[in-house]
Amino acid sequence: MPRTSTAVPPPAVIANGNANEPTASAPTARRRRVQSAETGMGILKALARLGGAASLTALAQAVDESTAKVHRYLASMVEEGLVTQDAASQRYVLGPEAIHIGQAALRQCDPIRAGEPALLQLQAELGATCFIAVMGNLGPTILRIEEPPLAVVVNVRAGSVLPLLWSATGQVFMALGAGAALRVQAQQEWARATPRQKAVLPDAAAIDALCLQVRTQGFANVQDLLLPGISAAAAPLRRHDGAVVGALTALGATGGFDARPGGDAVGRLCAAAASVSAQLGFLNASPQR
Amino acid sequence: MPRTSTAVPPPAVIANGNANEPTASAPTARRRRVQSAETGMGILKALARLGGAASLTALAQAVDESTAKVHRYLASMVEEGLVTQDAASQRYVLGPEAIHIGQAALRQCDPIRAGEPALLQLQAELGATCFIAVMGNLGPTILRIEEPPLAVVVNVRAGSVLPLLWSATGQVFMALGAGAALRVQAQQEWARATPRQKAVLPDAAAIDALCLQVRTQGFANVQDLLLPGISAAAAPLRRHDGAVVGALTALGATGGFDARPGGDAVGRLCAAAASVSAQLGFLNASPQR
Numbered sequence: 420m421p422r423t424s425t426a427v428p429p430p431a432v433i434a435n436g437n438a439n440e441p442t443a444s445a446p447t448a449r450r451r452r453v454q455s456a457e458t459g460m461g462i463l464k465a466l467a468r469l470g471g472a473a474s475l476t477a478l479a480q481a482v483d484e485s486t487a488k489v490h491r492y493l494a495s496m497v498e499e500g501l502v503t504q505d506a507a508s509q510r511y512v513l514g515p516e517a518i519h520i521g522q523a524a525l526r527q528c529d530p531i532r533a534g535e536p537a538l539l540q541l542q543a544e545l546g547a548t549c550f551i552a553v554m555g556n557l558g559p560t561i562l563r564i565e566e567p568p569l570a571v572v573v574n575v576r577a578g579s580v581l582p583l584l585w586s587a588t589g590q591v592f593m594a595l596g597a598g599a600a601l602r603v604q605a606q607q608e609w610a611r612a613t614p615r616q617k618a619v620l621p622d623a624a625a626i627d628a629l630c631l632q633v634r635t636q637g638f639a640n641v642q643d644l645l646l647p648g649i650s651a652a653a654a655p656l657r658r659h660d661g662a663v664v665g666a667l668t669a670l671g672a673t674g675g676f677d678a679r680p681g682g683d684a685v686g687r688l689c690a691a692a693a694s695v696s697a698q699l700g701f702l703n704a705s706p707q708r
Numbered sequence: 709m710p711r712t713s714t715a716v717p718p719p720a721v722i723a724n725g726n727a728n729e730p731t732a733s734a735p736t737a738r739r740r741r742v743q744s745a746e747t748g749m750g751i752l753k754a755l756a757r758l759g760g761a762a763s764l765t766a767l768a769q770a771v772d773e774s775t776a777k778v779h780r781y782l783a784s785m786v787e788e789g790l791v792t793q794d795a796a797s798q799r800y801v802l803g804p805e806a807i808h809i810g811q812a813a814l815r816q817c818d819p820i821r822a823g824e825p826a827l828l829q830l831q832a833e834l835g836a837t838c839f840i841a842v843m844g845n846l847g848p849t850i851l852r853i854e855e856p857p858l859a860v861v862v863n864v865r866a867g868s869v870l871p872l873l874w875s876a877t878g879q880v881f882m883a884l885g886a887g888a889a890l891r892v893q894a895q896q897e898w899a900r901a902t903p904r905q906k907a908v909l910p911d912a913a914a915i916d917a918l919c920l921q922v923r924t925q926g927f928a929n930v931q932d933l934l935l936p937g938i939s940a941a942a943a944p945l946r947r948h949d950g951a952v953v954g955a956l957t958a959l960g961a962t963g964g965f966d967a968r969p970g971g972d973a974v975g976r977l978c979a980a981a982a983s984v985s986a987q988l989g990f991l992n993a994s995p996q997r
Contacts, residue, residue, distance in 0.1 A: 459745030518989030521810005700807030
C-alpha cells in the first residue's frame with residue numbers, strides 16, 4: 420500500500436546515526452532525535468492539556484494532525500497502557516502508566532536540582548550572593564549558595580537557618596507557606612527581637628500587612644533588617660500544586676545591591692524563580708517583574 | 709551516513725495506512741500502530757520504574773536496547789520536556805511535562821469508568837448481582853449496578869446507601885478506609901442494630917476483630933446480616949496511593965451464592981477488584997484468591 424504524505428508521513432530519525440555514537444556526556448553539536456517519538460509525546464502532552472480525556476477529533480485538532488495519524492499513535496499508547504479508550508464515550512483517557520510516570524516524576528521533584536542552573540545564572544547576572552533555601556525543621560535553611568569571588572562577608576552559608584520575620588527568605592515561607600506552626604515560630608522570634616526590628620514590625624497587624632504585601636507582589640525584600648548594611652530579596656519556588664517548596668534569594672550590600680520592587684535585581688530574581696517553578700511542574704509560573 | 713541495523717533500526721508504522729482510515733469507533737481487525745512511538749513510551753515507563761531518574765546505561769539495560777538508540781529517544785524526550793538531564797550526575801530525570809501528564813491522569817481517575825468493564829464481566833461470570841459503591845456523604849453509596857435477568861429481589865439499587873457494619877460493602881470502607889468519622893458512624897449504626905445483628909458484633913472488640921479480618925483477607929463477606937437470605941462479598945478498589953476509592957460487591961441468595969472465603973465467587977471478585985485497582989494506578993494490586 421503506498422504511503423500518502425498526509426496520512427502516513429514516514430517516521431524518521433532526525434539525524435542519521437553512525438557507528439561511533441556519542442555518549443550522554445559528550446557534547447553533540449548536532450542533536451539526534453526520533454521524530455515519531457516526539458510526535459507521540461506531543462499527543463500525550465496534548466491529551467494532558469485537554470484535561471486527560473478527549474475525543475480523537477479534539478486531540479487531532481489540538482496537535483494539528485490528521486485523525487488517521489493520531490489514531491495510530493493512540494493505538495500505540497493504548498498498547499503501552501498510557502492511554503485507555505472509554506467504551507461508552509469512545510474518548511481517549513490517560514491511563515495507569517501515565518499515573519505511574521507522573522508519580523515517579525514527583526518523587527524526583529527537588530528544588531535544589533531543578534534550581535541549580537537558574538541559581539548559577541542568577542549569580543552570574545547579578546554578581547550578588549544567591550542561594551536556595553528550603554523549610555527545615557528549625558526554619559528556612561540554606562541548602563545551596565553561590566557567592567561572587569569577593570563576597571560581602573555575611574553570616575549566611577549552607578546550613579544556616581534564617582528567621583521567618585527578619586529575612587526575605589523567611590518572609591516568603593511565612594507569607595506563602597502553609598501552617599499555623601509558622602505563625603507560632605514567628606511570634607517566638609518577635610519576642611526575642613531587637614528594638615529596631617520591633618520598630619519595623621510593631622505588632623500582629625504589621626506582620627499581617629507584611630504577609631499580604633509579599634503575597635501581592637510575589638516576593639519579599641528587606642533592607643538592613645536581619646543584618647545591618649545588607650539588602651535581600653527572595654522569591655518562592657513552587658511545585659505542581661502551588662505549594663512553596665523553597666525560596667530563591669539574592670543579597671548584597673545595601674547601596675550596591677538594589678532589592679527594591681521594580682529594580683533590575685528583583686525582576687531577574689522573580690524570572691529565575693518562575694523558571695525553576697516551571698521545572699518543578701508549576702503551571703501558572705509567569706515571571707513577575 | 710549509512711544506517712546500521714543495530715544502531716538505527718528504521719522507525720516504522722507497524723501496519724501500512726491507506727486512504728480510508730478507520731474511525732476510532734470502527735472495529736479494526738488489524739491494529740495500526742507506530743513502532744518508534746511505542747519504543748519511546750517503553751523507555752519513559754522504564755525510567756518511571758527505575759524511580760524517575762537513571763543513567764543512560766541503566767536505562768538501556770532496563771529496556772534491552774543499545775545506549776546509542778536509547779540516547780536518541782532521550783534527546784527527543786528532553787526536547788518535549790518529559791525528561792531533563794541532571795548536569796552534575798548526567799542522569800536522566802523525569803521532568804515537568806511528566807508531572808503534568810500524571811496530574812491529568814489522576815484527575816481522570818474514576819472507579820466507575822475504570823471499573824465498568826470488570827463489573828460487566830464479573831456479573832456475567834457469576835450470574836449474580838454486582839455493583840460498584842463509593843463513599844458518599846451519608847455512607848457507602850451504590851453508583852453502578854448490574855443484575856442478572858431474574859434478579860433476587862433485594863433492596864439495593866443505584867443510589868442506595870449501605871450501612872458500614874452490616875453490609876460487606878460498608879465493612880470494606882470501615883476496615884480499609886480512613887477516618888475517625890467512619891467509626892462514629894459505625895457506633896451510631898450499632899446503637900440502632902437489631903438483636904440478631906448485635907449478637908454477631910456484640911461489642912467494640914468484635915468490630916475491631918472484624919476490621920482486622922477484612923484487612924487480613926483483603927475483602928469482606930456477610931451472610932444474612934443486612935438482609936435475611938442474602939450473602940454478599942465486597943473487595944476494595946484502590947487508587948495509586950493505596951487509598952480505597954470504591955468497593956466492588958457481588959451478592960446473591962444464601963445457598964445459591966457462596967460468599968465464603970476460598971470460594972470461586974470471592975476469588976473472581978478479588979481478581980476483578982485488583983484489575984480495577986491496577987487501572988486506577990495501584991501498583992501492588994495482585995489478585996487474592
